[in-house]
Amino acid sequence: MFRIERKERLNSTVTLMEIYAPKVAKKAEPGQFIILRVNEEGERIPLTIADFDREKGTVTIIFQIAGATTKLLDLKNEGEYISDFAGPLGVATKTEGLKKVAVIGGGVGCAIAYPIAKKLHNLGAEVHSIVGFRNKDLVILEDEFRNVSDIYKVMTDDGSKGNKGLVTDALKALIESGEKYDEVIAIGPLVMMKFVCLLTKEYGIKTTVSMNPIMIDGTGMCGGCRLTVGGKIKFACVDGPDFDGHQVDFDEAIKRSGMYKNFERHAYEDTCNLLNKEVTE
Secondary structure (H helix, E strand, O other): OOEEEEEEOOOOOOEEEEEHHHHHHHHHHOOOEEEEOOOOOOEEEEEEEEEEEOOOOOOEEEEOOOOOHHHHOOOOOOOOOOOEEEEEOOOOOOOOOOOOEEEEEHHHHHHHHHHHHHHHHHHEEEEEEEEEEEHHHHHHHHHHHHHHHHHHEEOOOOOOOEEEOOHHHHHHHHHHHHOOOOEEEOOOHHHHHHHHHHHHHOOOOOOOEHHHHHOOOOOOOOOEEEEEEEEEEEEEHHOOEEEEEEOOOOOHHHHHHHHOOHHHHHHHHHHHHHHHHHHHH
């Protein structure tokens, strides 16, 4: 059993939890993920490690309430326990040797982008962070990004926070102003990562993407995270989640990502109906 040391609501649909898991914290690195079960009857879901503290023995996860399991997880409070918390899994993001990097985060993908920006900053790299959200109410980790970024730009679809527009608008402006990056690291919705890669390919900038959005089982057994990279089949959970963005077949990945949406929605609705029934009885 793993104790919830801290719980914080970041916005209306995104929650942060700090879990006491010293064995995981001891070896965790940015870019890796864990697999958890809320209870012994629950399903296993992968969640990316958003931060860790080796001294405290804690691992931070940030999740969006999107399905039945994340709904049940969100109902847990500080001091309570979750059944399983296994990891770290996946290949850590390569950060050594980079001197100047643009880190791009979209929506809840910023939870994955932040620890990478933090590690790059701690290694002495110049970090330019660009984050994108639909509106100001969905912005997360603003102070955290500011503390590890030499340049920090917020983009919102409606202009209610930062600048109106897309993360690609901000990235293009920086590139055309003369900024030269060793690498761009983009993490967020598949469509966002696709267009970041299309932009950086024009300028010949190496680009790494995290294919967490298509992970399901987290061990390579289910095949749900299968994708094509450079014409070869890869599995996001065991070969990644990081890949060369210019080699990823995003159109295929986007098509596959929609396969489970109806199932997830039905599971979420069934869970909510069950919880409401328990409350009224």
